[in-house]
Amino acid sequence: MLDRVQEARRQIEICNACRYCEGYCAVFPAITRDRAFAGGDITQLANLCHNCRGCYYACQYTEPHEFALNLPGALAEVRADSWERLVWPSGFARVFQRYGGAMVAVFLLATFFVVTWFRLDVETFYDLIPHEVLVAIFLPAFVAPLALIALALWRYWREVGGTRITWAQLRAALRDAARLKNLDGGQGQGCNFEREERYTKGRRAMHQAVLYGFLMCFASTCAGTVLHYAGWPAPYAIWSLPKLLGVPGGVLLTLGAVGLAVLKPKGDRKLGAPGVWGGEMGFVLLLGFTGASGLALYAARGTEALGYMMALHLGSVLTLFLLMPYSKMVHGFFRLAALVRDAQGKGL
Numbered sequence: 550m551l552d553r554v555q556e557a558r559r560q561i562e563i564c565n566a567c568r569y570c571e572g573y574c575a576v577f578p579a580i581t582r583d584r585a586f587a588g589g590d591i592t593q594l595a596n597l598c599h600n601c602r603g604c605y606y607a608c609q610y611t612e613p614h615e616f617a618l619n620l621p622g623a624l625a626e627v628r629a630d631s632w633e634r635l636v637w638p639s640g641f642a643r644v645f646q647r648y649g650g651a652m653v654a655v656f657l658l659a660t661f662f663v664v665t666w667f668r669l670d671v672e673t674f675y676d677l678i679p680h681e682v683l684v685a686i687f688l689p690a691f692v693a694p695l696a697l698i699a700l701a702l703w704r705y706w707r708e709v710g711g712t713r714i715t716w717a718q719l720r721a722a723l724r725d726a727a728r729l730k731n732l733d734g735g736q737g738q739g740c741n742f743e744r745e746e747r748y749t750k751g752r753r754a755m756h757q758a759v760l761y762g763f764l765m766c767f768a769s770t771c772a773g774t775v776l777h778y779a780g781w782p783a784p785y786a787i788w789s790l791p792k793l794l795g796v797p798g799g800v801l802l803t804l805g806a807v808g809l810a811v812l813k814p815k816g817d818r819k820l821g822a823p824g825v826w827g828g829e830m831g832f833v834l835l836l837g838f839t840g841a842s843g844l845a846l847y848a849a850r851g852t853e854a855l856g857y858m859m860a861l862h863l864g865s866v867l868t869l870f871l872l873m874p875y876s877k878m879v880h881g882f883f884r885l886a887a888l889v890r891d892a893q894g895k896g897l
């Protein structure tokens with residue numbers, strides 16, 4: 550782990566002298582604000598890097614040059630290490646970040662749990678699981694991982710020397726996260742993920758589909774919960790808020806995840822962290838499956854397949870929630886924190 554930080558520091562110091570890539574992303578302006586880089590600074594720069602790979606393909610010091618620059622790869626290794634180190638218990642994070650198969654095992658267990666404990670010959674959602682039982686299982690499965698993530702972010706904040714957050718800093722970070730600013734190549738031309746020297750907007754577009762699709766699905770679930778307590782239980786009609794958010798959200802999430810899964814093998818693995826490739830792919834597929842099974846559940850209304858589709862969908866949602874601190878899902882939280890810290894560094 551120390552070796553990885555030292556290797557990233559070596560490369561960052563070369564970049565600080567060179568400064569050719571200044572316009573690509575927020576990492577280079579952040580580098581030029583410092584002369585010496587402590588461990589916390591390297592953790593911050595690693596989480597700020599969006600792995601667009603533009604700097605690698607622009608660099609005159611990559612192998613076979615003796616400097617052997619590969620900044621996206623060096624920062625990706627430190628980034629993955631930081632999530633494993635800061636999330637408790639770190640052994641769990643190591644397993645799920647590295648092995649997509651471990652995720653599948655949890656998914657199968659979660660689905661088996663739903664199949665064994667609940668009736669599957671059902672006509673509506675709540676015949677399978679009464680609303681109170683659903684809340685009793687899913688609320689802790691959601692809140693406990695969030696609490697672990699909050700703890701990890703607090704440790705991150707201390708490590709990177711973060712100070713009190715202002716509204717202006719938070720607004721700037723949310724704006725950059727919402728537009729995925731650091732994947733635009735600096736001038737809006739896109740990143741170099743899958744087409745190497747040539748720019749592409751594919752990965753950013755697919756990510757936005759996943760991000761907004763996921764947020765719409767989440768908002769749909771929240772709307773359903775509010776309506777339930779307001780005395781309007783499921784199932785909901787197509788023009789209701791849960792459906793208006795959930796159906797397009799599910800389509801976006803599924804298509805975006807399929808797009809990312811197709812693009813991922815096209816990128817050069819050594820420009821990321823090769824050791825966590827399997828876990829990352831597992832996460833992309835789990836997201837896609839969650840979206841697709843939600844849509845299939847809607848389509849299966851009134852058929853005998855309903856109970857089985859529910860088991861698969863609830864199993865995938867449960868897996869997604871439980872593994873939030875230990876899967877790639879955690880990147881959204883850490884990256885947002887890094888953007889807030891960067892806004893502080895810029896003096897906002």
Ligand code: HEM
Pocket residue numbers: 598599600725726729732756759760763809813829830832833836877880881882884885
């Ligand atoms: C603060 C908000 C977020 C930011 C700034 C962000 C940023 C990024 C960046 C820069 C990447 C590409 C580099 C990498 O693979 O690490 C990425 C990948 C990805 N993100 Fe996000 N993200 C955010 C939230 C989310 C959310 C909420 C989801 C879905 C629930 C999501 C799903 C994904 C997926 C599936 C990938 C591809 C992973 C892979 O190919 O290995 N992101 N994100």
Ligand code: SF4
Pocket residue numbers: 563564565567568569570571604605607608609610618620
């Ligand atoms: S990645 Fe290469 S070209 Fe870019 S700033 Fe660093 S050393 Fe210079």
Ligand code: SF4
Pocket residue numbers: 570573574575576577597598599600601602603604605620621731
């Ligand atoms: S890979 Fe992209 S985001 Fe990361 S440092 Fe290089 S140019 Fe910046």
